[in-house]
Amino acid sequence: MIKQSKTISMLLLLLLMSLLATACGFHSGYQSGKYPEEINMAEHGTHHHENGGGDGVSCADITEAPSDAPVKRFTLTAAKTTITLNNGKTVEAWTYNGSTPGPELRVKEGDRVIVTLANKNVEKGVSIHWHGVVLPCSQDGVPGVTQDAVWPGKSFTYEFIARHPGTYWYHSHQQSSEQAGRGLIGRLIVEPKKETFRYDRDYAVTLQKLNDKHTLTNGQVDGLKLDAKPGDAVRLRIINADNEVQWMGVAGADFQVISIDGQDLNGPDVIRQQWIPIGGGQRYDVLFTMPKNGQVQIYSKEQPKLNLSLGHGSAPERLNKNAKEFDFTTYGTPKEDGITPDMKFDRTYQLTLGLLDINGKQFHDIPPLIVKEGEWIKIRFDHKFGGPHPMHLHGHLFKVLTKNGKPLSGSPIYADSILLFRGDVYEIAFEANNPGLWMEHCHNLGHAANGMSMMVNYEGVTTPYRVGTKSGNLPD
Numbered sequence: 001m002i003k004q005s006k007t008i009s010m011l012l013l014l015l016l017m018s019l020l021a022t023a024c025g026f027h028s029g030y031q032s033g034k035y036p037e038e039i040n041m042a043e044h045g046t047h048h049h050e051n052g053g054g055d056g057v058s059c060a061d062i063t064e065a066p067s068d069a070p071v072k073r074f075t076l077t078a079a080k081t082t083i084t085l086n087n088g089k090t091v092e093a094w095t096y097n098g099s100t101p102g103p104e105l106r107v108k109e110g111d112r113v114i115v116t117l118a119n120k121n122v123e124k125g126v127s128i129h130w131h132g133v134v135l136p137c138s139q140d141g142v143p144g145v146t147q148d149a150v151w152p153g154k155s156f157t158y159e160f161i162a163r164h165p166g167t168y169w170y171h172s173h174q175q176s177s178e179q180a181g182r183g184l185i186g187r188l189i190v191e192p193k194k195e196t197f198r199y200d201r202d203y204a205v206t207l208q209k210l211n212d213k214h215t216l217t218n219g220q221v222d223g224l225k226l227d228a229k230p231g232d233a234v235r236l237r238i239i240n241a242d243n244e245v246q247w248m249g250v251a252g253a254d255f256q257v258i259s260i261d262g263q264d265l266n267g268p269d270v271i272r273q274q275w276i277p278i279g280g281g282q283r284y285d286v287l288f289t290m291p292k293n294g295q296v297q298i299y300s301k302e303q304p305k306l307n308l309s310l311g312h313g314s315a316p317e318r319l320n321k322n323a324k325e326f327d328f329t330t331y332g333t334p335k336e337d338g339i340t341p342d343m344k345f346d347r348t349y350q351l352t353l354g355l356l357d358i359n360g361k362q363f364h365d366i367p368p369l370i371v372k373e374g375e376w377i378k379i380r381f382d383h384k385f386g387g388p389h390p391m392h393l394h395g396h397l398f399k400v401l402t403k404n405g406k407p408l409s410g411s412p413i414y415a416d417s418i419l420l421f422r423g424d425v426y427e428i429a430f431e432a433n434n435p436g437l438w439m440e441h442c443h444n445l446g447h448a449a450n451g452m453s454m455m456v457n458y459e460g461v462t463t464p465y466r467v468g469t470k471s472g473n474l475p476d
């Protein structure tokens, strides 16, 4: 009896905590009383000498070197606007260039991408983080770490080489939970110089929840219709800009998962009738051939309004709710790359994920993971408690080594995020080859806003920027 009431009060406490987390996540965010006045994210939680004693290089000085790469220029203006949804409703949205998602930026692998961000009227300041893109520290778009927030009337120009082809996206990293939630998001597609796969059509689709209320597929409330002819090979890039995991089903065709987080998979098998779990911030590209008659439909198991259909004719039979879950740990064909669970690592870190904490701490109270250029780093994520956590690392691609102690047996998986459900243990590896100050956080942005965010800091890298209420740089 005592045990039982203890369990019940534990459950009530949990419920209360998660309600609070949900309530605080979107509107007020981490800043409500939790941000210190001022903090230096290059030095918090470390001894001065570990960080090079201040005679190191500043993140602000780590920029893209000049080159003769072809230049692609864009301007994105952030503004508070009203937009009319396709159901006729007029809603407030914070937009890049007047729409949410903002414009799809398409560039070629190797291009020098130059984007000027202007802030028209977002009082709390904005930024652009290029999610998943490996770029120089000063271009990462994290207010208080890599730049100051861009205030109304001001602008900031980002410049980087799009080195890795793939499916990416961009969003404000100033109070991300609120700002991405209100619409400051968009797609970035880096087309490869040489295609790994063959397809006739290339579509990219953003799954989004606007203002915690409107479920949008490329800005459409009632799902999206895309054109395709019988026999067309279609590459569909699915970007989950929502906080929640979307279990996406593909009905009407056999398919391949050809890319995760923008990185091609090796020898992807043809599969059918599977739910693909896509965590917040993650991208999955699927490839399929349109049937002779009828449509292909792709939709979320739990949010059926997140859906799209391709082609014409009859609708395919829906996936069974109990259909198989896609498992990337056994999918595709192995390929040696020398990165193995038993190789020698220079540093190994353990991150235990709780309801809204990492190793029992939150945000700037979590000691940063210190790395040094040239080292190989292993991180072991252990999800002990709470809902799914899609853990995202800035500035690097990592390789997934093991899940629950078992090495991956299929294609190597390189990614910028790893989705953990409660009880999951993953080991990942990366080479410290991009000196800087990099965030590592949960991409359920409500969780990040409540403290599930930390730093991976290179020894000797400093920053002139400060996080906190004094500067107004609030990078949750």
Ligand SMILES: [Cu+2]
Pocket (backbone or CB within 6 Å): 387, 388, 389, 390, 442, 443, 444, 447, 448, 452
């Ligand atoms: Cu989380």
